[in-house]
Amino acid sequence: MLLLGSHLLLAQTHPIKITKRYLNLPVSQNDSRGTMQFKVNGNPERSFKIRLASEKPDYWVFCDMVALQGKTIEIGYDGKADGLGKIYQDDQVAGQDSMYREQNRPQYHFTTRRGWINDPNGMIFYEGEYHLFYQHNPYEREWENMSWGHAVSKDMMHWEELPTALSPDNMGTMFSGSTIIDYENTAGFNKGNTPAMVAFFTVDNPEKQVQCMAYSLDKGRTWTKYDKNPLIDSKAKWSSKDTRDPRVFWYKPGKHWVMALNERDGHSIYTSKNLKEWQFQSHLTGFWECPDLFELPVDGDKNKTKWVMYGASASYMIGSFDGKAFKPESGKHYYTTGSIYAAQTFANMPESDPRRIQIGWGRVSHTGMPFNGMMLLPTELRLRTTKNGVRLVSQPVKETEQLFKKEGQWTALSSDDANAKLKAMQSLDQFRIKTTIKLSHATSAGISLLGQRILDYDMNSNLVNGVFYSPEDMTSMEVTADIYVDRTSVEIFIDNGAYSYSFQRKANADAKEGLVFWGNRIEVRNLEVFTAKSAWK
Ligand code: FRU
Secondary structure, three states: OOOOOOOOOOEEOOOEEOOOOEEEEEEOOOOOOEEEEEEEOOEEEEEEEEOEOOOOOOEEEEEEOHHHOOOEEEEEEOOOHHHHHHOEEEOOOOOHHHOOOOOOOOOOOOOOOOEEEEEEEEEEEEOOEEEEEEEEEOOOOOOOOOEEEEEEEOOOOOEEEEEEEEOOEOOEEEEEEEEEEOOOOOOOOOEOOEOOEEEEEEEEOOOOEEEEEEEEOOOOOOOEEOOOOOOEOOHHHHOOOOEEEEEEEEEOOOOEEEEEEEEOOEEEEEEEOOOOOOEEEEEEEOOOOOOEEEEEEEOOEEEEEEEEEEOOOOOEEEEEEOOOOEEEEEEEEOOEEEOEEEEEEOEOOOOOOOOEEEEEEEOOOOOOOOEEOEEOOOEEEEEEEEOOEEEEEEEEOHHHHHHEEEEEEEEEEEHHHHHHHHHOOOOOOOEEEEEEEEOOOOOEEEEEEOOEEEEEEEOOOOEEOOEEOOOOOOOOOEEEEEEEEOOOEEEEEEOOOOEEEEEEOOOOOOOOOOEEEEOOOOEEEEEEEEEEOOOOO
């Protein structure tokens, strides 16, 4: 029963004793957002914005109630409250039966069960688990209520989604950031032999963005926010609200912590001995949001390294770093474009496996689904010497191979013969193909999928799908493309990762052709066709 019916005043449910794992909540995009509040023993426990469905829900979202078992809560809502009575608790998420088998659910990319995701956050490898935290709105498939969602995996391909790691608090919402393991107990959060996993994140509120930390002693499952937050409040210094996305790592030669932080017009470097007090060191203009900064061997030579700094768009500079300032030598370059944004790399990789592995947010939506956004394939970043100098290249990690089964390989085909092979493919829903084409009579050529040009190599203007590209051998007339198609997205790696791009699939039910090579008298020098398994059970 509702105490108050008017949507201007707070309507409230009867007390509900939480005995089941989930609280299922109906959402309709036609209803306006209202603020929902949970109270435990009369005290506010959480509040968030939700479009509570007043009539038929478009979809259901859920609250994981694991931390509130046995407690009695009251739910208040200041919006149209007709849907309050439909909220119910259950040990299953509403829609569990079809989870991960929904029609437009990516089958080998990470997506959240319900709600919105954007940036990957706090990516770290620890005790055999890859942790992927991410910007998350659990309550709607649009951006709002920024929290850190959390998933873990042993191989970066099969993910298990865990309860939300960091939720909004009185200071504001939880924006992007990173995690580290404090092996030396520099902050004093460790317990016995258990080192703390420490998260650095931006708290956003209407007034400003400040840098905060929290720590976990149970492998990221539960978090305690530091009681003296914020660590850095630099709005006044920059006369700007844009100060965010701390990326923290240990700088071994100087025995101190480094934080790369985006402040207004570029990336700043701060240093610290104890993770609590931070000193500003330097600032490099020319980047926006989501810094990353790391050292990589050039051509695999450990004795010859360079540092890479990038921002949210993945454009990067190459240079040197002395623990306090990054000095650019070349840039800005790009190695990937398209739907990728705000990519991050895994921290704390073991010495036996020092790969620099990146995951980017894929700005891809999934028609009709109760979730939005996805993570692109994990890729290994390397520095390679090219005709233009040292450049970053990226390729899917070897762990992706388990999901693809090679069904055939052919060489030296005409495009007609190659198209006959493609015609025999069982499903265009999800697959991978790898191909090398050679142009001789055509100035441009490529591949289209259901009417969408997924590969368009323009040898005359030197473009791959509209972006400047000059192959390593500029006389070769060849291009190699490793193409990953999932239900809603395409990712393409050109010439062993020299350039890559990703984008949303456009479903075209009327398309006359399926998957075809186009271009005048091209030679398909190599064609490999793979079926793709689902990563979900
Ligand atoms: C990048 C970004 C970050 C911010 C986060 C908020 O996509 O704008 O700068 O921390 O998203 O969700």
